[in-house]
Amino acid sequence: MTQTQASPSYHERLWPTPALLGVLLLLIPAVTLVVTPIDKTLALPVAILLYLIIAGTLVLLSPTITVRDGMLTAGRARIPVEFLGDVESLGADALRTAIGPGLDARTHLVIRGWIHRGVRIAITDPQDPAPSWILTTRHPERLAKALGKS
Structure with a gap:
C-alpha cells in the first residue's frame, strides 16, 4: 500500500x-x-x-501527533523518521517516572496531563540536542507501528 x-x-x-x-x-x-x-x-x-x-x-490548543511522508510531527515540532531510534511504550507509572525524576532536561515533551500513556522515542541525529521525545498518546502501539518501530 x-x-x-x-x-x-x-x-x-x-x-x-x-x-x-x-x-x-x-x-x-x-x-x-x-x-x-x-x-x-x-x-x-x-x-x-x-x-x-x-x-x-x-x-x-490541543496538539496533534502525525506520521506522514516519513516525518513525525508532534505539536509544532517535526523530525524525519530516519532520525528516530527505539520507541518505548510508557504506561501510567513509567510515564510519571519518565517526566518526573527520570527526565533529562533536554528531552522534547508534548504531554497532556489528562492522557496517562505515552511513548519515549530515542533521537539518533547527532546534531539534535534532544536525546529523546516523550509524547503522551492514547495509542502508543499504533504510533510505534506507524514509525516502523513496533
Whole structure:
C-alpha cells in the first residue's frame, strides 16, 4: 500500500477528555458565588463565559501527533523518521517516572496531563540536542507501528 500526502499513517489529536470538561463545569457555581456580591445579574453569564473560554482554549490548543511522508510531527515540532531510534511504550507509572525524576532536561515533551500513556522515542541525529521525545498518546502501539518501530 502506498502512502499519499493526503493520508497520514498515524494521526491523533490530544483532545481534553469529556470528564475534564465536566469537572470544569464546577467553575460555573464557583464563579457565580464570587461575582454575585458584585452584581447578581452578571454573575451567571460571567461564570458561563469563563467556562466557555477555558474549555474552548483547551480544545483549540490541543496538539496533534502525525506520521506522514516519513516525518513525525508532534505539536509544532517535526523530525524525519530516519532520525528516530527505539520507541518505548510508557504506561501510567513509567510515564510519571519518565517526566518526573527520570527526565533529562533536554528531552522534547508534548504531554497532556489528562492522557496517562505515552511513548519515549530515542533521537539518533547527532546534531539534535534532544536525546529523546516523550509524547503522551492514547495509542502508543499504533504510533510505534506507524514509525516502523513496533
